[in-house]
Amino acid sequence: MASLTGSSWEELRKQARLLENDIDVKLVAFSKLGSSSSTSGLSPESVPLINNEDMFDTLSMELQQLLNKLSAINDKMADLAPSGAATMHTIKRHREILMDYQQEFSKTSARVNARREREELLRGGNSSPPPSAGLSRRDQYTKEANHLHSSHVLVDEQINIAMEAREHLTSQRQSFKRMQTTFNDITNRFPMLNSLMYRINAKKRRDSLIIGLVVAVCTFLLLLYAFH
The missing domain is CATH 1.20.5 (Single alpha-helices involved in coiled-coils or other helix-helix interfaces)
Structure with missing residues (x-):
């Protein structure tokens, strides 16, 4: 039984370290996105379909899930920890790391939420949705694809007109050359x-x-x- 407990303890420690490394990397990206995820200066038609705001929200959900998972692993480690001062120190250290991550996550989230509220106030509290608010992502992609197709058709028409004009001028030039040759x-x-x-x-x-x-x-x- 002691061997099984020791094996479970080491496995949990390994999982905790992997989660901590993953969370650390994602928190750095999360903080950078939080500093550059403003789209208040863009019109609805200028905002890209996948912008920093979307990435920030997605990463926020991922980090919240990872933090919850790390917290659950820490609790299991405390339940299965062998007796000893070194073990208690290890558990304490993992809990401190988790607390630091949670504080960093909360601080970045609060900063972005405050910025969003400030931008909403600066927009004058306009509650009317943008023209594309009722469209799903798929509909927006379809709309962009239709715009591109229309542009391609227009360009093709202009190219065809230019080619026809070139052929007409070439034909006239050949006719003049034949007349000159005849004279x-x-x-x-x-x-x-x-x-x-x-x-x-x-x-x-x-x-x-x-x-x-x-x-x-x-x-x-x-x-x-x-x-x-």
Whole structure:
């Protein structure tokens, strides 16, 4: 019976140390979340679906369960403890560690609760729920997915329009190149055509010059006759 009791005692001590290590790590994270879990400056649409407030509340529940479990193990250790001063000192030490953890947990929880109450007062006691308050997490994820899908569809439409415009411009460019090639072929095939066009333009310029001289002489003669 003594051997069984000793084995149970050592097993409980091992469980207590593991719980204490786990609680210690989680308390550090709990304290950090308590210092940065404010979302009062964000609009309801800007608050992420999983924010520091949610993580803080989840971790708070986990820590409360671990502390309760550690307290129960300490009580069992006291019931199964072998007699002796060293054993009593060990039990006392585990209870002191548990008390320190409980105090740290309570202090962080109280600080966050006080901050939440202060933020609620600063918001003017507005009791109306945010637009997304009636939505479950699943509904909010669905809403975000629909927004993303709509954005993707809009982007795809703009890309298609840009590609169609690019294809149209490319087609026009190819048409102009074909026309230019055709004109060059005609010019190379009929070299006399350029010469004919040049003579026609030269004759037009000469006729314009003659008409201009005739008009100038007539105007001069009319002015001369008018002054005489």
